[in-house]
Amino acid sequence: MRPGDHRDRPCLFRNLVPLVLASASPRRRELLSLLGLEFEVFPAEIEETISPGKPPEEIVKELAHRKALTVARRFPEAAIIAADTLVVKGKYLLGKPKDLEEARQMLTSLSRAWHQVLTGVCIIYKKKESIFFTETKVKFRELSPEEIEAYLATGEPLDKAGAYAIQGLASAFVEKVEGSVTGVVGLPLSETVEVLLKLNLITPVKD
Template structure:
C-alpha cells in the first residue's frame, strides 16, 4: 500500500515502512501554531466549517464533527490543540498537492511539562536547560496524527507519559555534546542515545518516536482504505 507522508521526518518514514507500506514524502512549508491560544483561535474558525453531529466517538470519548462525509476528531484538551492544528495543516497542504487518491498521513509531536510546551532547543544552552527541567519528572508526549483519504479526514491525538531518571550534570553535558537533542522537541530522542535518560513510559513507544502506528492503522481502517495489510 502507498502512503503519502506529509513530513520530512526519517523516523516517521521508517515507522511506516516497517509495516511494509510504500512511503512517498511530500513535506511542504506550513505556518505552525506554537501556543495553545494561537491554536485555539485557528481551530475555532475551522470548526465553524463543520457541523456537530451530536455523536460521540466511544473509543476515544471525543466529539465527532462532520460535514458531507468528512469526519474530524477534534480534541478539546489544551496542548492537544497545538499539535492537532499543526498536523491538520501539514496534511491539508500535502493533500492539496497530491490529492487524496492515496492516504495522506501527517503528524505533529509536542512535549508538555505542566503547562509548558517544550519545542526544539535553539542551541546547546537551551537544550541543557530543558533536560535539567525534565530530570526526575514525568512529562507527556503528544502526537496528533491526521489521515486524509478520498473525502474523509480523521484526526487523533495520542498521549504517552514519559518518566525521566534523575540526571547528573555530567550526563546532561554528555548527551548535549552528542548533538542529538538539537533537532528534537524536548531536547531528546527516545529512539537514540536519549533512551538512557528515560526510566519508563506509560503508553505508546511509537508515539514518543513521533508516530503512533496503532492509531494510524485504526484510522486507515476507519477511512475505508483497502489492502492495509
C-alpha cells in the first residue's frame, strides 16, 4: 500500500473518511492527487473475464465494481475508489495491447477516426455505493506509419487501453474531444468528485 502523492500541493478538498485508490495506474493516482486529497494506493487483483456480448458500459462498471469490492474487504473503514477504462472502435473493444504488434494494429485502426473511451467508476464506503460510467468521443488525425512506429518505440502505448495516452505523447494525435478528458486518462474527476461530495466522503477546504 502506497500513499498518494499530495504533498506540497494546494488542496481543493479534504477527506472526511480514509480513502483508498484501488488501482495500480499512475495516471489515476496523479489525477486524484490533483485534488489535494489524502489517500492510499492498493491495486486490486481481479479476474477480468466478462460474459460475451455484454455492452461495453456494463463491462467497465462491472470490472470497477469487482475491483472496489475486492479492496473494500481489506479496508472496511475506508472509502474505496476503483475504475476501469475501455476504448471502443465500432464493434471492437480495445483494452491494453498484449504486445507491440497489437498496439500497432490498434493505432492504425484509430487513425483518422472517431472512437469512444468508456470509464466505469465504483465508490464504496461501508453500506454506501455508487457505480457510474462516462463516455468520451475522441477523434485522431491521420497518422503516418512512421508516426505510429515512432510512438511504439517510446513504449508509452503498452499499458494503456487503446494503446495511447491522451495526456502523454499521443496528445499530438488528438484532433477533437467530446466529453471528459480526465475520463479518457482513467478517472473522470468532475463526476467522481460529485459522487464523493454527495456521499459525504470529502468536503471543500475552507479557511
